[in-house]
Amino acid sequence: MVDSHAAATPQRRRRSDARRSIDAILDATRIVLGERPDASMDDIAARAGVTRQTVYAHFPSRDALVAALVEAASAEYTALLDAAGLDTDPPADALAQFLGAGWRFLDRYPLLLNATAARIPRPDPDPHDVVPPRLERLIQRGQHTGDFDPSLPAAWLAAAVLGLQHTAAAEVSTGRFTSHEAEALCLHSTLRLCGGDARR
Structure with a gap:
């Protein structure tokens, strides 16, 4: 029998990691676009300390990212x-x-x-x-x-x-x-x- 608490812990950890990534991306977007409104998704990813793929995993487009911000x-x-x-x-x-x-x-x-x-x-x-x-x-x-x-x-x-x-x-x-x-x-x-x- 699977321990439900043990199974839930990795899920909570993944959700927590995802939330931290989203917060870091949004904060980076706020700073980078404040300095350079035409900055690319690569620029934002670099500032957030994540990969470009991670940014797109949470926000499918630049417009979606700006809307979330x-x-x-x-x-x-x-x-x-x-x-x-x-x-x-x-x-x-x-x-x-x-x-x-x-x-x-x-x-x-x-x-x-x-x-x-x-x-x-x-x-x-x-x-x-x-x-x-x-x-x-x-x-x-x-x-x-x-x-x-x-x-x-x-x-x-x-x-x-x-x-x-x-x-x-x-x-x-x-x-x-x-x-x-x-x-x-x-x-x-x-x-x-x-x-x-x-x-x-």
């Missing part, structure tokens, strides 16, 4: 926002944390600042659909507490804040500003836009 990035961004205290911290602090989460995310995924980002597949759920309502709720809360100017619709302010952050990110990608400079300017401008205290 985008899904992982989306989950990571959602986790950053969940930890940012958007619904609990003082509104101005929460807004600063919202912007900070975005900058930390872009620092980890510079590929998304590249001009080719428009051709990157969108994850499901797409942060472009999920993030605006969360930001709008935060701004509404700040308007109710008197931290933000209530004279403009929260939905308009949320759209303007996101547009400002995208513009700031584009300025970084062109080299006109450093990430640190753009982050500080974006926070100052956003607080002024919302009618908050920009002296932070």
Whole structure:
């Protein structure tokens, strides 16, 4: 009779090894494509420390690999926002944390600042659909507490804040500003836009 525990152990080990390979490949993809968006699967495999065949065993095409990276990035961004205290911290602090989460995310995924980002597949759920309502709720809360100017619709302010952050990110990608400079300017401008205290 086969010991089920003994049989399961190699299976668990194989699954664990596969998970480590996938994580290494995704991390290598994040770094390599962030540096060189046109990098090959061979380049990614070399960075991950695996063979090209191993990469293709997990991801049948470059498009599939990029799609998996985008899904992982989306989950990571959602986790950053969940930890940012958007619904609990003082509104101005929460807004600063919202912007900070975005900058930390872009620092980890510079590929998304590249001009080719428009051709990157969108994850499901797409942060472009999920993030605006969360930001709008935060701004509404700040308007109710008197931290933000209530004279403009929260939905308009949320759209303007996101547009400002995208513009700031584009300025970084062109080299006109450093990430640190753009982050500080974006926070100052956003607080002024919302009618908050920009002296932070």
